[in-house]
Amino acid sequence: MTGASGLLGSHVARRAAGRFDTLGVFQSFQPPDFPGRLESLDLADAAAVRSRLDDFRPELIIHCAALADADRAQREPDLARRLNVDATATLAQAARRLGAKLLFVSTDLVFDGRKGAPYVEDDPPCPLSLYGQTKLEAEQAVRAGCDAWLIARTSLIVGPSPRGNRGLDEKLGLALREGRAVKLFVDEFRCPITAGDLAAAMLELADSPHTGVFHLVGSERLSRYEIGMRLARRFGWSTETIEAKSTRDVPMNPPRPADLVLDNAKARQALKTPLRGLTDALASLSGNSWGGCPPACSSPPASA
């Protein structure tokens, strides 16, 4: 699996431990206590990626690595293309050559948020940002490049990350604890999901006969402001520096998609793993920790 040092990858690795013979790869940050084999591998180095995969011969590739910071992707388009598109294409071609299944993690930002109703898997994408565009091109590379593929489109991810600063809750908590002003939009809607729920759903999906596109998002539509307030209240952070704003008051280039609600009915029908909304996920926390892994899939393939 790629992105082993990232927010999502670390949760996938934890849930895969003991059931998959896992090789996790990262670029620069070696995560402590990784439950499996771990190596540094630059995914932008196509020859090195091909060679390592030919050697390891995975049955399943879970691709969590990305330039996942949308603002940075906008500023550094070449890097975003190299990592988000070209590296994904390399993995897709390797998966076909090795007869492996590829699970690629995509984003709700492939849509423009103007539909006015929840997006289903077959709706035509129309990204507004460079990040969304690169993830869409990566989806196309997956469809064209390999035979057995899954695309899991997700939304804002909350939960602890190895660096302590990648989860949506971690970013907000850092800002509020430092007393920084935080502007949150009341008219930008998303369906956040916990990293734990998402990782469990991905592993269950990967271990099933299903292929194709799935929307793995939480089952609750919330504005950025509502998300922030729920997190702050649950973790006991002061909300004094949170400011409710409208996207109309803050000119942005590219504009933020206003209403990115993805319909997760197809995934809920296919999977046992619950795709909880943020309110339910926060209500089930013990203390101030995300803790507890939900049960995941059985009978995994030998190597991933």
Ligand SMILES: NC(=O)c1ccc[n+]([C@@H]2O[C@H](COP(=O)([O-])OP(=O)(O)OC[C@H]3O[C@@H](n4cnc5c(N)ncnc54)[C@H](OP(=O)(O)O)[C@@H]3O)[C@@H](O)[C@H]2O)c1
């Ligand atoms: N976070 C969200 O809210 C969100 C929302 C929707 C979709 N997604 C998607 O979900 C996936 C996981 O996101 P995340 O938030 O977990 O990402 P993240 O925490 O930023 O982690 C990114 C991972 O990619 C690795 N990486 C970066 N450049 C690399 C390279 N050249 N070679 C090898 N590895 C490299 C990083 O390794 P190092 O740490 O070693 O640099 C890290 O493990 C991504 O596909 C993202 O697009 C995320």
